[in-house]
Amino acid sequence: MTKGSLSFSTERCKACELCICFCPQGILALDTDIINVHGFHPVSVSEPEKCTGCGICALMCPDLVITVKRE
Template identity: 40%
Template sequence: MAKIKGAVVVDQERCKGCDLCVTACPTSVLELHPREVNNKGYHYAYMKNPDDCIGCSSCGLVCPDGCLTIYKVKV
């Protein structure tokens, strides 16, 4: 069985830091950036542990603003 490697691309300017994607991630890949904010003043989501991403798309399904794009690659 092939291993799946995932990647999440966050549209940082659209992200409002609602934390839903962080909560939905089963492998704790995402986190709200602790120091940086976007132009609207929100702490945006980013991949804290990119090597743990399995590309399940749970984060993208719960994002109310469609800020996340999820990629999957067989390794």
């Protein structure tokens, strides 16, 4: 399985959850331990080792939060 890597511009996240909903691996979640500058719990990846780098999260993100890399 190809291996992906995600990085987040956490301050841009508005917690709309579109990436979470569409992630085929179901490995994204809002990080309730963090509140960003706009007052949202931003998205983070809970099980990074499962990411395939498919890019669907970035495709669905309206706010350019996610950069996706793939092996």
